[in-house]
Amino acid sequence: MPAKQTSSQSPSAKKNHRPPTYANYINGEWAPSKSGETFANHNPADTRDIVGYFPRSAAEDIDAAVAAAAEAYPKWRLVPAPKRAEYIFRVGEILIRDKEAISRDMTREMGKTLKETRGDTQEAIDMAYFVAGEGRRLYGQTTTSELADKFAMSVRDPIGVCGLITPWNFPIAIPSWKIFPAILCGNTVVIKPAEDTPLSVYRFVKAFEEAGLPPGVVNMVTGYGETAGAPLVVHPTIRLVSFTGSTQVGRIIAMQAADKGKKCSLEMGGKNAILVMEDANLELAVEGAIWGAFGTAGQRCTAASRLIVHKKVIKKFTQMLVERAKGLRLGNGLDAATDVGPVVNQEQLERVLGYIEIGRSRDKAKLLCGGERVADGDLAHGYFIAPTVFGDVAPNATIAQEEIFGPVTAIIPCQDFEDAMRIANGVGYGLSASIYTGDVNRAFRAMRDIEAGICYVNAPTIGAEVHLPFGGVKGTGNGHREGGLQAFDIFSEWKTLYVDFSGRLQKAQIAD
Ligand code: UN1
Numbered sequence: 001m002p003a004k005q006t007s008s009q010s011p012s013a014k015k016n017h018r019p020p021t022y023a024n025y026i027n028g029e030w031a032p033s034k035s036g037e038t039f040a041n042h043n044p045a046d047t048r049d050i051v052g053y054f055p056r057s058a059a060e061d062i063d064a065a066v067a068a069a070a071e072a073y074p075k076w077r078l079v080p081a082p083k084r085a086e087y088i089f090r091v092g093e094i095l096i097r098d099k100e101a102i103s104r105d106m107t108r109e110m111g112k113t114l115k116e117t118r119g120d121t122q123e124a125i126d127m128a129y130f131v132a133g134e135g136r137r138l139y140g141q142t143t144t145s146e147l148a149d150k151f152a153m154s155v156r157d158p159i160g161v162c163g164l165i166t167p168w169n170f171p172i173a174i175p176s177w178k179i180f181p182a183i184l185c186g187n188t189v190v191i192k193p194a195e196d197t198p199l200s201v202y203r204f205v206k207a208f209e210e211a212g213l214p215p216g217v218v219n220m221v222t223g224y225g226e227t228a229g230a231p232l233v234v235h236p237t238i239r240l241v242s243f244t245g246s247t248q249v250g251r252i253i254a255m256q257a258a259d260k261g262k263k264c265s266l267e268m269g270g271k272n273a274i275l276v277m278e279d280a281n282l283e284l285a286v287e288g289a290i291w292g293a294f295g296t297a298g299q300r301c302t303a304a305s306r307l308i309v310h311k312k313v314i315k316k317f318t319q320m321l322v323e324r325a326k327g328l329r330l331g332n333g334l335d336a337a338t339d340v341g342p343v344v345n346q347e348q349l350e351r352v353l354g355y356i357e358i359g360r361s362r363d364k365a366k367l368l369c370g371g372e373r374v375a376d377g378d379l380a381h382g383y384f385i386a387p388t389v390f391g392d393v394a395p396n397a398t399i400a401q402e403e404i405f406g407p408v409t410a411i412i413p414c415q416d417f418e419d420a421m422r423i424a425n426g427v428g429y430g431l432s433a434s435i436y437t438g439d440v441n442r443a444f445r446a447m448r449d450i451e452a453g454i455c456y457v458n459a460p461t462i463g464a465e466v467h468l469p470f471g472g473v474k475g476t477g478n479g480h481r482e483g484g485l486q487a488f489d490i491f492s493e494w495k496t497l498y499v500d501f502s503g504r505l506q507k508a509q510i511a512d
Helices: 011-016 059-076 081-097 099-110 114-134 173-184 198-210 225-234 247-259 282-298 314-326 346-360 417-425 440-449
Strands: 024-026 029-031 038-043 046-055 141-143 150-157 161-166 188-193 218-220 238-244 263-267 272-276 304-310 366-369 388-391 408-414 432-436 454-457 493-500
Touching: 024 059, 024 198, 038 099, 046 099, 046 198, 059 161, 059 188, 059 218, 059 225, 081 099, 081 114, 081 173, 081 198, 099 114, 099 198, 114 173, 161 173, 161 225, 173 188, 173 198, 173 238, 188 198, 188 225, 198 218, 225 238, 225 247, 238 247, 247 263, 272 282, 272 417, 282 304, 282 314, 282 408, 282 432, 304 314, 304 417, 314 366, 314 388, 314 408, 346 366, 346 408, 408 417, 417 440, 432 440, 440 454
Parallel strands: 161 188, 161 238, 188 218, 238 263, 272 304, 272 432, 304 408, 388 408, 432 454
Antiparallel strands: 024 029, 024 218, 038 046, 141 150, 150 493, 366 388
16 A cells, blocks of 8 residues: 555545545646556456556557656656656655565565565665766766867757656666656656556656656656557657567567657567586575575576586586575465565466476476475465576577576586686576686686676676666667766767857868
């Protein structure tokens, strides 16, 4: 339940103790979908628990939200960036105050452990401070001109109305990566959160409302991809689409955006590898692999779904890893004893179990632990999958090539460092990678030669920080980076300005 009762909840919900009904946020007001239709948001740890009902929105709701954002844009773009930043600072303060309640709601709607949802909320707080600080910088360049008495500089311009489509695995962190830099740069936005995690984005948007953000600058419309996301992408007023999700959907969005001449930034799948060399600290590598593979039940774009291990240490590493994996406690993420929560929904459950079956049969990999749904006792009504480790996996096996997005990892043997690098780069994705080694030369060669947007040394593939660029190469992205100063390149256009104060016509490049 939200901390405060709001006009977004139906009065009948309060009387009957029905789960609350939430609303879209358009032009600073809370309103149901025009059709009045809703969908239920279930707790994946116990599907009998309905978190709330959310508007099942369609093109007409998107139209209203985009119109509100377009109306707010001309004023908002002229608010000085340091003033725009003040709202973001205030949102950061509200998130700090409400961190615990937000994180509990997030665990309830998407399953990951409370420690992790606190981390998710913290990532949005970090992003608030980082981006708001930029309000007093947002530097361009001043430079020399080749002509006398002429001044040259470049500044960032906003783009207009941005359409943001966000995933369920980082329900507040990823929306914060998009909304904060977008509005700091002077854009207005419409966000369509994943249908599995609308409550987290509702809470995030409530923070903007409480911070006093002018109506129409941030708008939220909930619903499904096909009916609410798709009209947002193709809407003629939307100048930029920023999407995080599957490579399959991202490619469709990229084509639609290209067709309509929109800017488009994509953050998609990964097949991230940890390389464990023969000189690695094995204890540390195992600990990193457990966190990288099974943190967030493997539902991170950065999850370590491949462990490429040197033949000299593979036996010992495997033994240690499997022992640790077997000891992980599955359960409700609100329970402090839980290490691994459920996967997010029925579709994910089936998808992950489908890949486990492929690993066993088609890939002929050795199932070392896990490999099944767990539905005993308290887990009977949730989407729990035992942490799964496959051994002896061939580099070209399906489970070593395709993104699974669940608590499943594949140990792939390698001969030496060169072989490990070949295997690591032999996939269609390139988000995150890591190497465990004591050899500084190898570490630098790995950093130089890995085909990935992020590379860790002696740390797992997860744990990116907001002030550095986040994103990947190959099938993972389309050349953009979120986080870091690079995020501002997504949400602004460069404008170059020349001022000639010579009082006569001067011609660049033309000799006189
Ligand atoms: C994602 O998996 O989509 O680096 C984002 C990490 C987190 C962000 C992950 N800070 O794992």
